[in-house]
Amino acid sequence: MQARQTLADIQHLLIQVLQAPSRWQALAPFADTDGDLAAQVLDEAAKFVDSAIAPLQRTGDEQGCRFDAGRVHTPAGFRDAYQAFWQAGWPSLSGAPEDGGQGLPSVLEGVLFEWLAGANHGWTMAPGLLHGAYECIKHHASDELKAQYLEKVASGEWLATMCLTEAHAGSDLGLVRTRGVPQADGSVRVNGSKIFISGGEHDLTDNIVHLVLARLPDAPAGPKGLSLFLVPKVLTDGNRNAVVCERIEEKMGLHGSPTCVMRFDDATGWLVGEPNKGLAAMFVMMNAARLHVGLQGIGLLEAAWQKASAYAAERRQMRAPGATEPVSLIQDHPAIRRILHTQRAWIDGGRVLAYHTALQLDVAKHSADAGERAAAQRWCALVTPVLKAALTDQAFHGASACLQVLGGHGYVREWGIEQIVRDARVAMIYEGTNEIQAIDLLVRKVLTDGGQGLNTLLATLPGQAPTPAASARRHALVEITQTLAIAAQSDPELPYWVADDYLRAVALVLLDWAWGQIRTARHGSEPPGDPDRWTAPAQALAQWVLPEFDMRVAMLRQRIAQALEFKPPVAANAG
Structure with a gap:
């Protein structure tokens, strides 16, 4: 993946869609971080990723790591790239200045790691847990341990x-x-x-x-x-x-x-x-890691999309419908456009959701307003498992769809897209399997308060009023949640049967909201580039992505109906 190819899109989403600079500047630690500084940081990050990390993608896959009597040797170039990475200060972007960090907003670190995963997922696994480990040591370790280890971890040394x-x-x-x-x-x-x-x-x-x-x-x-x-x-x-x-x-x-x-x-x-409270300390790492895994999903899908789009723009096959020439670029065939536009809808909407979540992480930590902090914490608790599961699922299945654009050429190593499909698969497993994310969302986060937290989140989604279709989906989700809470009292297994479908329904509602933000921003200022750039994926979202919501709701309602009809057996009277 080439990070610089995405720079204009990401700047548009951060500045015009999410208005990120004004949001982070409202927080005391980032008051002096303006949009120009953020743009400079991202520009330099894209250069580093494209020049130092992306060229090692195929080397890392083909050489792999070598085990020798308890020691592990990484592929050629990996150590030099990592030394350059930490010495340039990239691991410490969002660390506190007093710990040797640069004190920048979390969303900038998120964009960096999205790019790194798309450019070279294998290499990126090395620094992937640094921020979580830093937070864990900072908030839970003794002063003596912090003195010895915090700055070394914060810097990435x-x-x-x-x-x-x-x-x-x-x-x-x-x-x-x-x-x-x-x-x-x-x-x-x-x-x-x-x-x-x-x-x-x-x-x-x-x-x-x-x-x-x-x-x-x-x-x-x-x-x-x-x-x-x-x-x-x-x-x-x-x-x-x-x-x-x-x-x-x-x-x-x-x-x-x-x-x-x-x-x-x-x-x-x-x-x-x-003592005996290790999970509480460890979850500081795991929650940060789960957002980053969601960002990995975006980066990997972007990498696959770039390869498929480049191939479709030069490969000629057959005559496209309505074409006059005997052969056409395959990007002109509707089947190929459908694949590319659908994955683009997930990438763009996923970015809005992930970047908004990174902004909320900073609000939860630094806002002076207790109500803002509570709302941000609610967002992060509910949305993080959705991002981890939905975006990694789409990374694997979407990358496979992008491979399909290349046909047999995608299945061989020459174009490198088969590596992305293989690398993406594990993200659905680690940091808590996607099934565990779904259970965490529904059983531990939603049903514990009867769905009130989720209802509040949906009712307070920022931006303009939703379209009638989007409003109907939100109301359907609220109704499903309330009915699930009632039915689960009759059938305790019910939430575990339907958790995956429920998470997917939530993801689609949030993706629709994200695209509503994109559409609103476009009415204010048209982003540069191809005018079809944002219209085509928006249409794909409406035609081929959001209809899945109705299917998931139908599946949920069917299983809920079975639970409501369930009559537990009456124990025989032993007397």
Whole structure:
């Protein structure tokens, strides 16, 4: 993917559609960050991504990572690119100045990581958890740990991992067995094994900061007995800690990113946060990571779209309907236009949603108004799982559709689009599978208050009044939510059966809102470029994307009706 190809579009969405500079300048930390400064940052970021990261995409996939007696060697050029990345200050864009960061709005960091994922997803996995690790250490670690590790992580000089998963546990963190035993000097000795650890071992940086979920000896069973520990690869005295990479996985994609099996053999670590409250500290990382995974989805779909669009603009095949020449560019064939315009609708609308969410993250942290902070927190809690699931799902299926534009040429390596399809697939799995995101949305976020939070969000969506069709979809979603809350009392399994359909319905309503924002902005100032640039995907949204909402609602209503008819069996009278 070429980041500079997207720069004008992204500037239009940030400035005209979301009016981002005035929104972040209303927050004290960003009062001096005007649109010109943001534009300069993004311009330089696009140059760096296109020149230093994108050229390593195919190298990373074909060479992959090499495992050698506990050490991992990344593909040629990866270490040099990473050293240039952190030394130029890119990992520290949104970090606080007192921690060595640049104090810029989160949305600028979001755009950077969207570009990085689209240009080279495998390489981007290395710094992908840095911001989450920084927030976790900043808000939960002791002063001593912060003095030793915070600035190194904030700057990106040292990379970080998130060590949750164990072979027997999978997504059920309550089954974690790794142990942490307190020592007289205040440290702990960590023992256990973790799997699927992205960047658990590599040669990109001189140290790696592992954040590990484990149990103290007296911890209760289940997720409420988990604590979080910071376990560095290299200790402060320069000696290697007892952290061992046993192997790296051979995977469908992401060959440039080492996915490690890690073993902790009496490794020295320190408690982060309070005992038995490790999940609360870890979720600071996970929530930030989930927004970034949604942005990965946008970047990967953009990368696939760029390849498909470029191919369609030069490949001649058959006569298009209404054409006079014997052969036409395939971009003139309706079937190809439908694919390209539909994916464009998802990319543009997804960007509005993701960038708005990044802006809300800053409002939740920095607004002086308690009501604004609460509304922003509500948005982030409800919308983050939707973005993670819907945008990564579209990244994989949309990239596959873009591959179809190239026909057989897409299935071979020459054009590189098959790599994007392979790399995109894992984003539907990690940072909480998309099914878990749907359950989190419906069961933990929506139904706990009977749907009032979601209803409030829908009623207070910013912008002009919705179209009649959009208003009807919002009302249908509110009605479905209320009925689900009632029906779930008769059938406790119901929300788990329909969570995926519900999340998808919410995503479509939000996507429609995002495009309403785009349309409103276009009436004020026409963006530069092809006038069909925004009209065609808007039409595709209406014709081929939003009709899915009615299908999802019909499926939800059918399953709800079954639940309302359900009569639990009456227990036999033992007397």
